Amino acid sequence: MAESTVDLGADDVPTLKDVESIISRKDYSSPLSFFPDHRERKFGGIIAPYHLSGTKIKCGIKSCRTPHWHGYLISTSDGYETNIGKDCGKTHFKADFTAEMKRHDALYERRLKLNRILELKKYAPNLLRELLALQSAYSELKSMRFKFRGCLSASENNRIESKVKSADATLYHYQERTKEERDAYLEANPASRKSGSVPPKEIPVGEIKGFWFLGATYKDEEIFNYINPLRQVISANKNHIAAWKQGQLNATHLWIGKSKTLIPAMESIVEQGKSFFNVDNLISLSIIGISEESLSHAVYELKKAMSSIGKSLG
Structure with missing residues (x-):
């Protein structure tokens, strides 16, 4: 055949x-x-x-x-x-079956993706409003982060970068170890015996609220790339979507799947940002070596910026 x-x-x-x-x-x-x-x-x-x-x-x-x-x-x-089954089809009917199978599998996948996009269309307007609100909130927080970092010296910004890279939100005071503690450290860490270098003891004294917002990058903004495709889904009727070329169908279907993780991730970043921009939280950064002068200047500038849009710094 x-x-x-x-x-x-x-x-x-x-x-x-x-x-x-x-x-x-x-x-x-x-x-x-x-x-x-x-x-x-x-x-x-x-x-x-x-x-x-x-x-x-x-x-x-x-x-x-x-x-x-x-x-x-x-x-x-x-x-x-x-x-x-597929195996019997290939065994008994060879190339005739395989050729037909590929055509039907492609159509099945297309119909599956089409149905998911049409299902999305039912709640797409609400999803678009949610994304636009998230984008606005994140842009505002990102602007505040830029202003905050602009109030710090180069060395202070390096301290912030080092803290972000440590992936540790805990704030520490550092205390010299006693002789017994130094001996115990060297015993437990043979690599340090040669140099005799023993770090001070870390004593947790607090935590940077909203710490993870500081490390948010452009990669976390991927979800906002889907705003225009979402608008296309809203504006197109069922027949138009059914006529989409496979590339557009695949791309739209892909971000539907991604949105299930990207939206909650961005919501978490926004909540982290809101927690970070709190006066007491900002002042606590003196513990990692940010000067009181820089922090006071940052708080002043952030309050002024927030006031200009009818909001206040926590």
Whole structure:
């Protein structure tokens, strides 16, 4: 059998959601034998793929009968329908089946993605409002971070960078170790014995609130790249979306999946930023070596900026 040249559309392929939707079809028959076991019966074509959950269905080829969840409803050369798995299709029907399988798998994937995009369309306006609000909040906080860092000296900014790289929000006071503590440290850390260098003891005294906001980068802003595609989903009707080229369909479907993690991640960053810009929290940075003069200047500038948009610094 030569590969079909007929273009398949989503409406041309039935949806097979469970075993009953397969075995209840009027031309369905199982088990069946095929050539050479049955001299006349050959592969006709694939009608539709199926991906079941729950109850498995047995392979419709008499010599197999292996239960499975994923396979294909096929037609036969003598007018019957039955179901088979991918392996049996390739084994019994070779290239004829493989060519058909690729076409139907591509259509199945397209329909799956299309349905998810159409489902998104139902709540897309609310999602767009949520994204725009997040973008506005993050932009405001990023501007405040820029202003805050601008009030610090180069060495103080380096201290901030070092703290961010440490991935440790804890604030410490440092205390010289006693002789007993130094000996215990050297005993536990053989590499330090040669130099005799022993770091001071770290005593936790607090924590930088909203610490993780300081390390947010442009990579965390990826979710905002999807605002315009989301607007396209909202403005397009069902027929327009169904006619999208595969590239646009794939790209839109991809960010639907990403949004499930990127939106909560950005919400967390915004909450971290709100926690960071608090007067007491900013003043506590003196513990990592930021001068009181720089911190007072930063608080003054941030209060002024917040006041200009009708808000106040916590």
